[in-house]
Amino acid sequence: MADRIADIPERLTRVRQRIDGALAACGRPRGAVKLLAVSKKQTPAAIEAAWRAGQRRFGENYLQEAATKIAALADLDIEWHFIGRLQGNKTAQVATHFDWVHTVSDLRHVRRLSAQRPADRPPLQVCIQVNIGGEQSKGGLSPDEVAGFARAIADLPALRLRGLMTLPPQTGDANAQRAAFARLRRLQAALVDDGLPLDTLSMGMSGDMEAAIAEGATIVRIGTDVFGPRD
Numbered sequence: 001m002a003d004r005i006a007d008i009p010e011r012l013t014r015v016r017q018r019i020d021g022a023l024a025a026c027g028r029p030r031g032a033v034k035l036l037a038v039s040k041k042q043t044p045a046a047i048e049a050a051w052r053a054g055q056r057r058f059g060e061n062y063l064q065e066a067a068t069k070i071a072a073l074a075d076l077d078i079e080w081h082f083i084g085r086l087q088g089n090k091t092a093q094v095a096t097h098f099d100w101v102h103t104v105s106d107l108r109h110v111r112r113l114s115a116q117r118p119a120d121r122p123p124l125q126v127c128i129q130v131n132i133g134g135e136q137s138k139g140g141l142s143p144d145e146v147a148g149f150a151r152a153i154a155d156l157p158a159l160r161l162r163g164l165m166t167l168p169p170q171t172g173d174a175n176a177q178r179a180a181f182a183r184l185r186r187l188q189a190a191l192v193d194d195g196l197p198l199d200t201l202s203m204g205m206s207g208d209m210e211a212a213i214a215e216g217a218t219i220v221r222i223g224t225d226v227f228g229p230r231d
């Protein structure tokens with residue numbers, strides 16, 4: 001464990017280089033992609049090591065675990081992103097502890113998130129999860145449901161709709177993966193044309209970030225390549 005923590009600064013440097021290289025390869029400007037370090041199952045010490053190396057955005061999947069870590073690291077200026085499956089009875093914890101949520105796809109949940117957002121916090125930044133591959137096992141809306149849902153979120157006072165998020169089908173086929181990311185980008189473009197101010201595409205993980213960046217990702221969610229394999 002100790003040496004894994006010592007490795008984190010160098011791992012982060014390599015991830016940042018990969019992001020810069022992927023941006024350069026497709027002619028996008030440096031800084032066009034933000035790195036979200038996915039810290040699920042990582043200790044507060046590991047998160048602090050990444051913070052010392054300049055990382056400020058962290059993503060968590062499990063609320064109980066996240067609440068403990070967020071409290072332990074309350075002195076650090078960290079932007080916390082919830083990227084796990086949302087449950088109706090847990091929305092208050094997301095509304096209270098997090099700056100962003102990437103996984104909304106249920107109108108009852110977003111209404112609750114808005115009502116439960118503490119009045120002294122800025123609006124909760126929201127991405128709609130889209131099931132771009134139409135997989136039974138995955139959460140998220142089908143692409144044709146997104147526009148109506150986005151309009152409903154735009155009316156909620158304590159939420160700020162930022163964009164779309166997806167977990168693409170895990171095929172070994174790089175072209176299929178890239179095609180899925182391209183579908184999310186085209187969906188975002190169509191919504192922007194319709195007047196919805198979406199500036200975020202949350203897509204790309206350790207194994208597929210280059211394809212996601214080539215298709216317009218603005219946030220990549222990287223766990224393994226920042227922290228090492230999870231136990």
Ligand SMILES: *Cc1c(COP(=O)(O)O)cnc(C)c1O
Binds near residue numbers: 084225
């Ligand atoms: C765990 C997780 C990631 C990070 O995955 P890695 O392969 O470890 O980079 C990204 N997004 C979501 C939604 C996750 O649950």
